[in-house]
Amino acid sequence: MSWINTIFIFGLIGIMTVAGNSISYPFPASEAAIGYLIMMAITIIGMALGKVIPIKLPMVFWISVIALLSTSPVSPWAKSVTYYTSKVDFLAICTPILAYAGLSVGKDLDQFKKMSWRIVVVALAVYTGTFLMSTAIAQIMLKFEGLI
Amino acid sequence: MSVLKDWKIHLSALIIVVICEMIGTRKIQMGPGVLLFLPMLYAMVIGGIVSWPKLKLINLKEMNAASAVLGLTTFMLVTKLGVIIGPSLGKVAQSGVALSMQELGHFLGTVVLGLPLALLLGLGRESVGATFSIDREPNIAIISEKYGLSSPEGRGVMSVYICGTLFGAVWLGLLAGYLAALKIFHPYALAMGAGVGSGSMMAAASGAIKAVFPEYANEILLYAGAANLMTTVFGIYFCLFVSLPLTEYLYKVLSPILGRSESKGGRAI
Numbered sequence: 001m002s003w004i005n006t007i008f009i010f011g012l013i014g015i016m017t018v019a020g021n022s023i024s025y026p027f028p029a030s031e032a033a034i035g036y037l038i039m040m041a042i043t044i045i046g047m048a049l050g051k052v053i054p055i056k057l058p059m060v061f062w063i064s065v066i067a068l069l070s071t072s073p074v075s076p077w078a079k080s081v082t083y084y085t086s087k088v089d090f091l092a093i094c095t096p097i098l099a100y101a102g103l104s105v106g107k108d109l110d111q112f113k114k115m116s117w118r119i120v121v122v123a124l125a126v127y128t129g130t131f132l133m134s135t136a137i138a139q140i141m142l143k144f145e146g147l148i
Numbered sequence: 149m150s151v152l153k154d155w156k157i158h159l160s161a162l163i164i165v166v167i168c169e170m171i172g173t174r175k176i177q178m179g180p181g182v183l184l185f186l187p188m189l190y191a192m193v194i195g196g197i198v199s200w201p202k203l204k205l206i207n208l209k210e211m212n213a214a215s216a217v218l219g220l221t222t223f224m225l226v227t228k229l230g231v232i233i234g235p236s237l238g239k240v241a242q243s244g245v246a247l248s249m250q251e252l253g254h255f256l257g258t259v260v261l262g263l264p265l266a267l268l269l270g271l272g273r274e275s276v277g278a279t280f281s282i283d284r285e286p287n288i289a290i291i292s293e294k295y296g297l298s299s300p301e302g303r304g305v306m307s308v309y310i311c312g313t314l315f316g317a318v319w320l321g322l323l324a325g326y327l328a329a330l331k332i333f334h335p336y337a338l339a340m341g342a343g344v345g346s347g348s349m350m351a352a353a354s355g356a357i358k359a360v361f362p363e364y365a366n367e368i369l370l371y372a373g374a375a376n377l378m379t380t381v382f383g384i385y386f387c388l389f390v391s392l393p394l395t396e397y398l399y400k401v402l403s404p405i406l407g408r409s410e411s412k413g414g415r416a417i
Binding site: 001005006008009010012013015016017019020023024039040042043046047057058059060061063064065066067068069070071072073075078081082085088090091092093094095096097098099100101102103104105106107108109110111112115118119120121122123124125126127128129130131132133134135136137138139141142144145147148 | 151157158160161162164165166168169170172186187188189191192193194195196197198199200201206208210211212214215216217218220221222223224225226227228229230231232233234235237242243245246247249250252253254256257258260261262265266269270271274275278279282283286304306307308310311312313314316317319320323324327333334336337338339340341342343344347348349351352353354355358359369371375377380381384
């Protein structure tokens with residue numbers, strides 16, 4: 001996907017995110033829009049870094065690094081980045097994501113219909129197991145370390 | 149601009165988002181827990197209905213475009229979690245031991261629970277691909293490289309991947325909300341559990357936990373984000389060097405006991 005398209009798509013998602021954010025949360029749309037634009041800039045810088053740096057790490061790693069640094073104590077803009085980005089609720093970003101996830105469902109349905117119910121049961125067990133076991137381990141470790 | 153050609157997808161997404169946010173979060177009491185319905189869950193379901201092939205509202209090309217957009221939008225989620233973690237890096241580092249044990253939890257959850265079940269259900273080599281991890285994109289790459297995607301292992305990983313794409317987020321969102329409402333686990337532990345290594349599943353699970361414990365909202369996203377980042381970056385190596393070899397070994401040990409010997413290749417899936 002070209003950069004122009006990428007930026008355009010982020011812009012479109014931004015409109016949806018800020019619209020949803022304004023419906024469900026008490027933050028002014030203007031501040032949420034600034035917050036979104038900041039996050040969009042961070043994301044694009046992270047993606048560009050991922051393309052430029054020859055070390056083979058997933059792109060989300062570089063995006064995370066830039067995002068972490070932007071609000072960490074070393075950043076001179078930490079306060080304002082935190083202020084504006086906190087005006088975009090996490091859940092408001094999730095809704096458009098899952099809307100697109102839903103809109104792409106149809107392409108996998110044919111393959112899904114060919115699958116046996118057994119593998120569906122296994123898939124549910126795998127997802128349930130991952131969540132339950134890592135929660136249980138986190139609970140034990142956090143207790144052990146005295147953090148909860 | 150090629151994006152504009154897919155205007156139907158984007159317009160549908162916008163309308164879906166507005167409708168879902170207007171419906172808002174709903175809770176249904178079920179036994180001791182609560183089933184939590186978040187706007188994002190309706191968005192997934194409504195989106196799924198719109199893309200239902202029989203309705204012919206959108207074509208395959210547009211669905212593929214939606215899938216490409218999905219990849220980009222999950223980056224925004226990563227950024228949001230990153231800016232939340234930034235000011236509290238010290239706090240995250242404190243729980244480093246708990247975070248670094250997360251891969252063990254993923255392994256226990258997928259292989260130790262999933263593999264015996266798959267064998268009992270009569271799956272053959274498919275079960276290796278299906279249960280060695282949560283089978284998202286990086287895990288598919290591992291299987292693809294080692295066995296090829298048309299192998300039984302490849303079919304196993306792809307089948308679970310498709311299930312995950314279709315209802316992984318909805319399932320984990322409901323499960324996490326329910327488990328959180330039972331108040332057995334601390335919200336921080338639940339949050340780490342939510343960082344399973346898939347953007348949409350993590351979003352649904354941590355969103356549900358956050359809705360049950362609004363007073364811990366920031367910490368929940370902090371730990372979910374950190375756990376998800378750990379899994380994304382290190383999980384792939386863990387899968388490659390620990391989970392997959394151990395799954396192979398367990399398969400060899402367990403399949404004569406639990407498997408159905410008359411169908412050596414396992415049932416077709």
